Amino acid sequence: MIADFGYGVLMVAFLAALYSVIAAAYGELNKRPALVESARRAMLLTWPLLTLTAGVLVYLLVNDHYEVQFVYEVTSRSMPLYLKITAWWGGQAGSLLFWSWLMSAFTSLVTLRKWERDREFLPWVIVVGGITMAFFLGMNVFFENPFAKLYQTFDGNISAFTLQPANSILFSPSDGRGLNPLLRHPGMIIHPPMLYLGFVSFVIPYAFAIAALVTGRTDDRWIRITRRWTLWAWLFLSAGLVLGGRWAYDVLGWGGYWGWDPVEIAAFMPWLTGTAFLHSVMIQEKRGMFKHWNMLLIILTYDLVIFGTFLTRSGVLSSVHSFAQSAIGPLFFAFIGITLITSVALIIYRWDMLKSETQMTSMLSREALFLLNNLLFMGILVVCFWGVIYPLISELFTGQKVTVGPPFYERATSPLFAALMLLMGVAPLSAWGHSTVKTLGRAVWKPALGAALVTAVLALTYTQNVIALIGFFLVALVMLVTLYEYGRGALARQRSQGENLFTAFWNLTGRNRRRYGGYIIHLSMMLMAIGILGIELFQVETQGTIAIGDSLELSGYTIKYREVASWDNPDAGVNYTRAVVEVYDRNGNLLGNLHPRKDFYFDSQQPMTIPGQLASLKDEVYVLLIDWEPINQESTTFKIFVNPLVNWLWLGSLLFLVGVITAAWPDKDPERVTVRAGKRMEQTSAAD
Amino acid sequence: MLNNRKLRVANYKLPLAILAVLIVSLLFAAAVFAQDDMPTDDEVNKIAKDLYCPVCESTPLDVCPTEACRQWRELIRQQLAEGKSEEEIKQYFVTQYGARVLSEPPNRLASYLVPALAFLAGVFLLFRGFRMWIKPMAVESASGEKEAAPIPQDDYIRRMEEELKKRK
Incomplete structure (x- = not known):
C-alpha cells in the first residue's frame, strides 16, 4: 500500500517536471510571465514530492518490506540501519531516483536564489533541468520502478509488477538478497553520492549555457553566474573519483587504486572536459575569446555525465561496476544523441554572436597555453573514449571480442599527462x-634549474629510472614555479602592507582566491603525481604459501606469519578469517602487526579481501590473505605489495580539497565586475 | 664378412642400451627435479597479470578471487612446469578463449592509430588557428600601426609587480 503511494507521488513529480518544461518554454516564447511563474512553482514542487518519494523508499528499505523487488535485491535483515538507508543508491532503480532527487534540488536552488537577477536565463534553466529530470524520472516511472512488488502468478512464476496482475498473490520473501558486500564499505557509501553530486551539478552550468544560446545573450554572463557552481561540481566529481580510488585500494584487494575500468573512465571523462572547461572559461572572461569552444566543452561535459550514468547503469559495457543491468541502454543512447545534436545546432544557430572580441597575439601568451592545455585534455579524452568503445567497435566490425586494459591507457595517456605537467x-x-620566448624564459629558468638540481639529487640517491626522473623533474618544476609565484606575491604584500609573512600569505590567498586556490590545486596534483609515479613505476609484489612462523621477504621487508583465526558473525551474516603477520625492516626491527582479512558474506555468497596496510610517506606494505587451510594452518598464502610513495596520492587529495574550497568559497562582497577594454566594457555595462 | 658385420652390430648394442638407460634416467631425474621446483606464485602471477578471463571482465587474472580464475592460474603453473614460454602460454589461452583474454587488442595499429590521428588533427587545427589569429596582427604592426599593448593584468598583480621592481 505504502509502496503504491510512493509510486503515485513519483508519478506526480514526473508530471510536474514535464509541466514545468512545457510551461516555461511556452510562457517564455509567448511572453506569458504568469505561465513562467507557474512553471517555476511546478519545478519547486518537484523537490518536496521527490523527497517524499525517497522517504517512502527509505521507509520500505528500513522496515524489511521484501515484497518490494528493489528492497529484496539490495537489503537483508542482517544489514545495519545505516546500510539499509544507503542501499537507496545501491541498485539501479534507487540510484536513478537519487539522480532525479539531486537534479530537482539543484534546479530548485537556482530558481530560488536570484530569480529576479537572472530573470532572462532562468526559464530556460528550468526547461533544461526539467527535461533532464523528466528523463530520469521517466526511467523510474516506466522501466525501473523502485516500488514494483513481487507477485506469484497461478502458474508459480514470481515476477515484479507495478500493478497486481490478474490471478496472482503478493509474494513476500522472508529475507532479502542483501547489498553486494563490496558496496558495504564506508568509501562506497559516500563515493556514489559524491560522484552523483558532481554529475548532477554539472547540469547547471550546461543549463545556463543553453539558456544563453537560446536567449542570444552570449556574452560571458552565463559563465560568471555559474563559475562557483562549476567549481563545486568539479570538487564533488573529483572527490567522488578519489574516494572511488581509495575504495578500490582498500577493498578490491589488487594493490591498486585505478584499473582503467570502463566505469571508472566513464566518471573520469566528464572530469576531463570539466577541467578543460574550468581553464578555458578564464580566457573568455579575461579576453572574450573562444566562446564556441566553451559552449562545446560544457555540452560535452553534460553528455558525458549522462553517458557516465548510462555506463554504470546499463550494462552495455560490462565491467566490475555494472552491478545493475537492464534494458534502459537504448533510451540513454537516444537521449544523449538528441541533447547533443540540439545543443550543437544551437551553437551553429548563434555562431556569429559567439565571435571572439579580441585576437590572439602570441603563441606563448596565457590564453594560447590554456588552449594547449585544452588540447591535451581533449587528447586524453579521445584515448579514454576510444578505449571504452573499441571493444564494441571491434566486435561490431570484425566479430572479435577484445579487452582494452591498463597497458593501452597507460601508454597512450602518459605522454599527454607529462605534457600537461610541463604546461x-x-x-x-x-x-x-603577450609573452615571448624571452619573457617566459626569464621567468622560468630559475625554477627549471632548481628542478634539474632536485632531479640530479634523486638520480644519485633514489632511482635511475628515466621515466621516473622525467616525472620527478616535472613535479619539481611545477612545485617550484607555483611556490615561486606564491612567494613572490607574499613578499610583495609583506612589503607593501607591512604584514608578517604568514598574514601576507593568508591575505594574498584571500584577495585572489581563485588564482591562489588554483595554485594550491596545482600543488596537490603534483603530490598526487608523486604517488602515482611511485606506485606505477616502483610497485613490487610477491606471493607465497607459508606455515606459521615462516616469513616472506620483499624489498627489504620481512613479513612473518604469526597466526590465523576464523569465526562467524551470525548477526551480520559474515564469516571472518583474520591472519596476524609481523612486519620487520631490513635491520630486524619490528615495525608493526598487520591483520589481512577475508570476509565471506553468506547472503550474497561473496568473499571480500581486506588488506593489512602499513603506511608511511616512503612506501606502504600491503598484505593480502589469499588462501588458507582451515584445519592444519600449515599452509597459508599471502600476497604482498610494497607500494612506494603511494600515500602522497592521498595527501595530495586532501590538499586538493583545500585548494578547491579556497577557490570556490563564496565571496563576502558582491561580485566585482572586471572591466575589459572597448567592446567588452559596453557589453558588461549593458549587462548590469 | 657378413659375420663380421653382425658382430659389429652386436658390439654397438651394449653402449646403445647403456645410453638409453642413461637418457631415460636423466629424463626421470628431470621430471623429479621439475616437481620439486614447481613454478612459484610470482612466476604464475607475472603471466596472469596480463590475462583476463571472459567472465570476470576488467579484473586481471592475477588478482581475481573466483574459483574459475584460480583454476586458470593452476593451468598456467602446469604449463610453466612443462617448460612452455610466456608467449606460448598466452597463445594457448588466446586459441582457447579468443583475443579478449589479452589485456590489449592484438591489433595494436588499429587501437592506437585512431586516438593518435585524432590528437594530431587537433594539433594541426590548433596551430593553423594560431597562425590565422596571429597573422593579421603582424600585418597590422608592419603597416606602421601601434603595436598591440600587452593587456594589463588585474590591478593587484600590477601593483605587485611594481612593488617587486622597487625592491630591486
Whole structure:
C-alpha cells in the first residue's frame, strides 16, 4: 500500500517536471510571465514530492518490506540501519531516483536564489533541468520502478509488477538478497553520492549555457553566474573519483587504486572536459575569446555525465561496476544523441554572436597555453573514449571480442599527462595577451634549474629510472614555479602592507582566491603525481604459501606469519578469517602487526579481501590473505605489495580539497565586475 | 664378412642400451627435479597479470578471487612446469578463449592509430588557428600601426609587480 503511494507521488513529480518544461518554454516564447511563474512553482514542487518519494523508499528499505523487488535485491535483515538507508543508491532503480532527487534540488536552488537577477536565463534553466529530470524520472516511472512488488502468478512464476496482475498473490520473501558486500564499505557509501553530486551539478552550468544560446545573450554572463557552481561540481566529481580510488585500494584487494575500468573512465571523462572547461572559461572572461569552444566543452561535459550514468547503469559495457543491468541502454543512447545534436545546432544557430572580441597575439601568451592545455585534455579524452568503445567497435566490425586494459591507457595517456605537467609549470608564468620566448624564459629558468638540481639529487640517491626522473623533474618544476609565484606575491604584500609573512600569505590567498586556490590545486596534483609515479613505476609484489612462523621477504621487508583465526558473525551474516603477520625492516626491527582479512558474506555468497596496510610517506606494505587451510594452518598464502610513495596520492587529495574550497568559497562582497577594454566594457555595462 | 658385420652390430648394442638407460634416467631425474621446483606464485602471477578471463571482465587474472580464475592460474603453473614460454602460454589461452583474454587488442595499429590521428588533427587545427589569429596582427604592426599593448593584468598583480621592481 505504502509502496503504491510512493509510486503515485513519483508519478506526480514526473508530471510536474514535464509541466514545468512545457510551461516555461511556452510562457517564455509567448511572453506569458504568469505561465513562467507557474512553471517555476511546478519545478519547486518537484523537490518536496521527490523527497517524499525517497522517504517512502527509505521507509520500505528500513522496515524489511521484501515484497518490494528493489528492497529484496539490495537489503537483508542482517544489514545495519545505516546500510539499509544507503542501499537507496545501491541498485539501479534507487540510484536513478537519487539522480532525479539531486537534479530537482539543484534546479530548485537556482530558481530560488536570484530569480529576479537572472530573470532572462532562468526559464530556460528550468526547461533544461526539467527535461533532464523528466528523463530520469521517466526511467523510474516506466522501466525501473523502485516500488514494483513481487507477485506469484497461478502458474508459480514470481515476477515484479507495478500493478497486481490478474490471478496472482503478493509474494513476500522472508529475507532479502542483501547489498553486494563490496558496496558495504564506508568509501562506497559516500563515493556514489559524491560522484552523483558532481554529475548532477554539472547540469547547471550546461543549463545556463543553453539558456544563453537560446536567449542570444552570449556574452560571458552565463559563465560568471555559474563559475562557483562549476567549481563545486568539479570538487564533488573529483572527490567522488578519489574516494572511488581509495575504495578500490582498500577493498578490491589488487594493490591498486585505478584499473582503467570502463566505469571508472566513464566518471573520469566528464572530469576531463570539466577541467578543460574550468581553464578555458578564464580566457573568455579575461579576453572574450573562444566562446564556441566553451559552449562545446560544457555540452560535452553534460553528455558525458549522462553517458557516465548510462555506463554504470546499463550494462552495455560490462565491467566490475555494472552491478545493475537492464534494458534502459537504448533510451540513454537516444537521449544523449538528441541533447547533443540540439545543443550543437544551437551553437551553429548563434555562431556569429559567439565571435571572439579580441585576437590572439602570441603563441606563448596565457590564453594560447590554456588552449594547449585544452588540447591535451581533449587528447586524453579521445584515448579514454576510444578505449571504452573499441571493444564494441571491434566486435561490431570484425566479430572479435577484445579487452582494452591498463597497458593501452597507460601508454597512450602518459605522454599527454607529462605534457600537461610541463604546461602547468610554464603557464602560470606567462602573461595574458603577450609573452615571448624571452619573457617566459626569464621567468622560468630559475625554477627549471632548481628542478634539474632536485632531479640530479634523486638520480644519485633514489632511482635511475628515466621515466621516473622525467616525472620527478616535472613535479619539481611545477612545485617550484607555483611556490615561486606564491612567494613572490607574499613578499610583495609583506612589503607593501607591512604584514608578517604568514598574514601576507593568508591575505594574498584571500584577495585572489581563485588564482591562489588554483595554485594550491596545482600543488596537490603534483603530490598526487608523486604517488602515482611511485606506485606505477616502483610497485613490487610477491606471493607465497607459508606455515606459521615462516616469513616472506620483499624489498627489504620481512613479513612473518604469526597466526590465523576464523569465526562467524551470525548477526551480520559474515564469516571472518583474520591472519596476524609481523612486519620487520631490513635491520630486524619490528615495525608493526598487520591483520589481512577475508570476509565471506553468506547472503550474497561473496568473499571480500581486506588488506593489512602499513603506511608511511616512503612506501606502504600491503598484505593480502589469499588462501588458507582451515584445519592444519600449515599452509597459508599471502600476497604482498610494497607500494612506494603511494600515500602522497592521498595527501595530495586532501590538499586538493583545500585548494578547491579556497577557490570556490563564496565571496563576502558582491561580485566585482572586471572591466575589459572597448567592446567588452559596453557589453558588461549593458549587462548590469 | 657378413659375420663380421653382425658382430659389429652386436658390439654397438651394449653402449646403445647403456645410453638409453642413461637418457631415460636423466629424463626421470628431470621430471623429479621439475616437481620439486614447481613454478612459484610470482612466476604464475607475472603471466596472469596480463590475462583476463571472459567472465570476470576488467579484473586481471592475477588478482581475481573466483574459483574459475584460480583454476586458470593452476593451468598456467602446469604449463610453466612443462617448460612452455610466456608467449606460448598466452597463445594457448588466446586459441582457447579468443583475443579478449589479452589485456590489449592484438591489433595494436588499429587501437592506437585512431586516438593518435585524432590528437594530431587537433594539433594541426590548433596551430593553423594560431597562425590565422596571429597573422593579421603582424600585418597590422608592419603597416606602421601601434603595436598591440600587452593587456594589463588585474590591478593587484600590477601593483605587485611594481612593488617587486622597487625592491630591486
